[in-house]
Amino acid sequence: MADPLLVLNDICLVRNRRHILENVSCHINPAEILTLIGPNGAGKTSLLKVALGLMKADSGKVVRSENLRIGYMPQKLIIDRTFPLSVARFMRLTGHYSEMQMQQALDEVGAGRMLNASLANLSGGELQRVLLGRALLRRPQLLVLDEPVQGVDVQGQVELFKLIGRLRDNFGCAVLMVSHDLHLVMAATDRVICLNQHICCTGTPAAVQRDEQFLKLFGPAILPHLAVYSHDVQHQHGSCPNQGCSCPLGEGGADV
Numbered sequence: 001m002a003d004p005l006l007v008l009n010d011i012c013l014v015r016n017r018r019h020i021l022e023n024v025s026c027h028i029n030p031a032e033i034l035t036l037i038g039p040n041g042a043g044k045t046s047l048l049k050v051a052l053g054l055m056k057a058d059s060g061k062v063v064r065s066e067n068l069r070i071g072y073m074p075q076k077l078i079i080d081r082t083f084p085l086s087v088a089r090f091m092r093l094t095g096h097y098s099e100m101q102m103q104q105a106l107d108e109v110g111a112g113r114m115l116n117a118s119l120a121n122l123s124g125g126e127l128q129r130v131l132l133g134r135a136l137l138r139r140p141q142l143l144v145l146d147e148p149v150q151g152v153d154v155q156g157q158v159e160l161f162k163l164i165g166r167l168r169d170n171f172g173c174a175v176l177m178v179s180h181d182l183h184l185v186m187a188a189t190d191r192v193i194c195l196n197q198h199i200c201c202t203g204t205p206a207a208v209q210r211d212e213q214f215l216k217l218f219g220p221a222i223l224p225h226l227a228v229y230s231h232d233v234q235h236q237h238g239s240c241p242n243q244g245c246s247c248p249l250g251e252g253g254a255d256v
Contacts, residue, residue, distance in 0.1 A: 002030045005068055005142050005174055006051060011060035013046055020046050021057070022198045028142065033168055033175040035185050038195040039217065044178045045075060047195065048146055051176070071140030073131045075147045075178070081120040087111075090119050091134050105133040108170075109163060124151035128160060136167070143167070145177040149184075157181055161188035182218065 004027040013021040021043045028034045036044045049055035051062060052072060079085070091102045099115070106112050111129040114122065122130065128148060135143055148164065149157040161184055168175050179185040186192070186205040194200040200213040208214050 003065065004029050005065050006176070007061075007063040008047070008051060009061040009063070011047070011050055011057045011062070013043070013050060013055070014058050019197055021050070024060075024195070024199055026193055026199065026202070028174050028176050030141070030174055031168060031172050032191060033165070033177065033189045034191050034193065035189040036176075036178045036193050036195050037180070037182060037185065038200075042196045044195055045146055048144055048176070048178060052144060065141075068142060069138050069140045071135035071138050071143045071173075073135045073143070073145045073148055075150065077127065077131065079120050083120070085119045087114050087117050087119055087122075087130055090130070091137065094134075095137065097137055101137060102133075105136045106130070108136055108167065109133040125153070125156040125160070128152055128156075129163075132160075132163070132167075136171075139171070140173055143173050143175045143177075145175065147178055147180065149179070149181060154184075157184055161185065164188065 007027045009025050011021050011024040012019070024043075024047060026034075036047065038044055046055060050057050052070065053062070087106075088099070088102060091097060091105070103112065103115055106115055106129075109129045109132045111126060111133055114126060114130060117126075119127070119130070128151070132145070132148065135145070143164075145164070149160045152160060164175060164177070165188055167173065177185075177189070186209065189205060191203065192205055192208045193202045194208060194211070194214050194217060196217060200217055201208055201211040203211070
């Protein structure tokens with residue numbers, strides 16, 4: 001098995017005498033989609049920033065593979081709508097890219113017609129696609145996405161998660177992602193880390209949704225939204241006809 005692209009060992013982060021991260025250790029493998037979930041204030045974005053070198057941990061170690069190319073999609077982009085910034089100019093802010101390179105990146109994310117559009121006039125879904133296209137410009141080995149479907153309606157979220165999966169398959173890159181959208185992200189990831197300052201649990205989506213620590217953190221109310229992803233492919237969504245079904249509820253699983 002190939003060595004991990006990124007390893008975090010015993011990361012601790014303290015701000016204003018408050019522990020943001022406590023002894024967090026994790027890794028991401030090549031071509032893997034790894035998703036961080038957890039409540040607000042759990043330290044998810046802080047962990048991404050430590051991994052990227054944007055924030056220095058108080059203790060612990062970050063190990064990146066040599067010459068690792070990373071594409072980063074931040075959580076929020078606040079745009080002054082009076083500032084005349086085109087998509088093309090925005091994409092060149094972090095590097096000298098040709099029009100062909102920018103066009104190819106936008107084409108990959110379904111935003112090919114937006115190169116000369118005003119950034120301030122984009123919808124929420126369009127803006128997220130542009131941000132994702134910008135992250136692809138370096139042809140990254142690792143895509144780091146902080147709340148990539150933020151501000152997008154449910155159908156748009158489904159489409160973006162599918163797109164992220166296709167990008168992983170097409171480019172062979174790994175994806176490290178933060179998400180609050182538990183009912184959708186569980187179908188779009190290979191492995192999950194449930195974070196609340198420390199790692200509560202980790203594993204495949206199916207394993208994590210049954211973990212006692214996960215249930216304590218999110219409560220049983222979330223299970224109807226996750227049950228569909230544990231069904232056998234022959235099950236009928238909406239209700240589970242098999243008496244011995246191993247899904248979290250066994251009956252009444254909601255389709256998404």
